Amino acid sequence: MTSSTSTNRTSLWGGRFSGGPAEALARLSVSVQFDWRLAPYDLAGSRAHARVLAHAGLLDAEELGKMLAALDDLEAACASGAFRPTVEDEDVHTALERGLLERLGTLGGKLRAGRSRNDQVATDLRLYLRDHARGVALRLVELADALVEQAERHVETPAPGMTHVQHAQPVTFGHWLLAHVQPLLRDLERLRDWDARAAVSPLGSGALAGSSLPLDPVQVAKELGFATAAPNSMDAVADRDFVAEFLFVTAMIGVHLSRLGEEVVMWTSQEFGWVELDDAFATGSSIMPQKKNADIAELARGKSGRLIGGLMTVLTMLKGLPLTYDRDMQEDKEPAFDAVDQLQLVLPALAGMISTMTVRADRLAAAAPVGYTLATEVADWLVRKGVPFREAHEITGKLVALCVARDCALDEVSDEDLAAISDHLDPDVRSVLSVKSALAARTTYGSTGPGPVADQLAAAADKLITWRTWSEESVVPR
Numbered sequence: 001m002t003s004s005t006s007t008n009r010t011s012l013w014g015g016r017f018s019g020g021p022a023e024a025l026a027r028l029s030v031s032v033q034f035d036w037r038l039a040p041y042d043l044a045g046s047r048a049h050a051r052v053l054a055h056a057g058l059l060d061a062e063e064l065g066k067m068l069a070a071l072d073d074l075e076a077a078c079a080s081g082a083f084r085p086t087v088e089d090e091d092v093h094t095a096l097e098r099g100l101l102e103r104l105g106t107l108g109g110k111l112r113a114g115r116s117r118n119d120q121v122a123t124d125l126r127l128y129l130r131d132h133a134r135g136v137a138l139r140l141v142e143l144a145d146a147l148v149e150q151a152e153r154h155v156e157t158p159a160p161g162m163t164h165v166q167h168a169q170p171v172t173f174g175h176w177l178l179a180h181v182q183p184l185l186r187d188l189e190r191l192r193d194w195d196a197r198a199a200v201s202p203l204g205s206g207a208l209a210g211s212s213l214p215l216d217p218v219q220v221a222k223e224l225g226f227a228t229a230a231p232n233s234m235d236a237v238a239d240r241d242f243v244a245e246f247l248f249v250t251a252m253i254g255v256h257l258s259r260l261g262e263e264v265v266m267w268t269s270q271e272f273g274w275v276e277l278d279d280a281f282a283t284g285s286s287i288m289p290q291k292k293n294a295d296i297a298e299l300a301r302g303k304s305g306r307l308i309g310g311l312m313t314v315l316t317m318l319k320g321l322p323l324t325y326d327r328d329m330q331e332d333k334e335p336a337f338d339a340v341d342q343l344q345l346v347l348p349a350l351a352g353m354i355s356t357m358t359v360r361a362d363r364l365a366a367a368a369p370v371g372y373t374l375a376t377e378v379a380d381w382l383v384r385k386g387v388p389f390r391e392a393h394e395i396t397g398k399l400v401a402l403c404v405a406r407d408c409a410l411d412e413v414s415d416e417d418l419a420a421i422s423d424h425l426d427p428d429v430r431s432v433l434s435v436k437s438a439l440a441a442r443t444t445y446g447s448t449g450p451g452p453v454a455d456q457l458a459a460a461a462d463k464l465i466t467w468r469t470w471s472e473e474s475v476v477p478r
């Protein structure tokens with residue numbers, strides 16, 4: 001086997017090596033192609049670090065001024081694309097140090113004092129994810145808003161609520177749509193809870209042991225918008241809980257979107273015919289001219305696989321790693337970035353699909369009583385008359401069996417037949433045998449009746465206003 005070597009002019013670690021890294025090592029090791037997106041966060045960390053070095057007397061005022069100006073210039077060059085990483089830059093930190101050296105000469109080399117890529121990368125990723133969690137949250141709010149808006153139109157629209165995909169009891173379609181909003185509200189809470197735990201700055205931990213230089217990690221943390229600095233430098237450079245936990249939240253979101261997607265696929269099928277998608281949010285077939293497919297819903301369902309996979313990737317990678325930093329941890333970034341990217345793609349598409357879809361209220365209402373969904377009303381009616389539920393269930397079961405045998409509805413049974421099934425059944429029972437009365441009877445907190453659904457809707461809409469504000473707050477200072 002031959003090993004070709006390449007010399008690396010910008011490397012951060014060449015001193016004790018006699019030659020450059022083997023080509024195969026360089027190619028395995030390089031992460032700049034995906035971690036370049038951390039550049040703005042790395043630069044923010046550099047600005048804070050430069051100030052702390054100056055405060056410690058390790059940079060004089062003039063050097064600090066030059067350093068900050070060069071960092072600003074580099075940031076602008078990164079943003080415009082004038083400064084790009086090259087194949088020789090191992091990672092984002094290497095590339096940015098090169099950019100600084102190009103601007104400042106040897107002065108640029110002072111910034112690395114008291115700092116390591118280990119605390120840098122952990123800091124950058126926390127900043128990136130905290131920033132982007134808010135972006136994901138905003139997209140979640142927009143999807144939830146779209147669902148709430150549709151729900152508003154269907155507070156009273158009856159639908160056949162299901163368990164096991166079998167008609168179970170009538171519900172309002174507004175309640176059904178809001179049942180997709182509640183998990184999104186929990187996801188928003190998860191993001192905020194996660195954010196509070198992620199708001200800890202590793203900067204100042206150095207490679208693993210902190211620093212002998214008079215740095216001020218607490219001040220740096222404050223400058224970078226963190227709540228606090230890490231209390232243990234070894235934990236700080238090794239901790240990727242925040243990545244795994246973020247990926248759990250995104251996987252959970254994926255599962256929620258998948259369920260919504262699956263329902264839209266069913267609702268738009270010929271068999272259901274409950275929903276028609278707007279042309280702009282549906283796709284056609286290359287061979288069957290009549291087709292209109294719910295590809296957005298299917299992609300939402302499909303994306304959950306990779307979101308769950310990202311969580312598994314990171315947990316498996318972390319399992320059994322010894323303290324402190326291990327290079328394995330470089331593998332944390334792609335799943336985290338991918339989760340953000342996928343959600344930023346799928347959430348706006350779903351929101352557009354939901355807000356433009358047409359709900360066929362007539363078909364939903366017609367389907368609501370089908371399959372004896374009012375049977376529970378009969379049993380509850382018997383209970384109100386003092387019949388133990390066990391017996392009421394039995395009696396109602398007999399009534400259903402009779403209707404099935406005669407292929408008729410529950411309210412089409414004669415007075416005589418009712419009496420024959422049970423002494424407790426009298427013609428009065430017909431008063432509960434309408435979908436409208438069944439829904440109106442559901443007045444308790446959280447029920448599907450129009451009253452509680454209107455309350456739920458108002459509460460959800462209120463919460464979403466608060467979440468929008470939270471999502472739009474910026475956490476990373478310029």
Ligand code: ARG
Nearest residue numbers: 031091117118121327329330
């Ligand atoms: N690219 C590395 C990562 O993402 C940065 C930290 C490298 N540190 C080191 N000691 N090699 O984890």
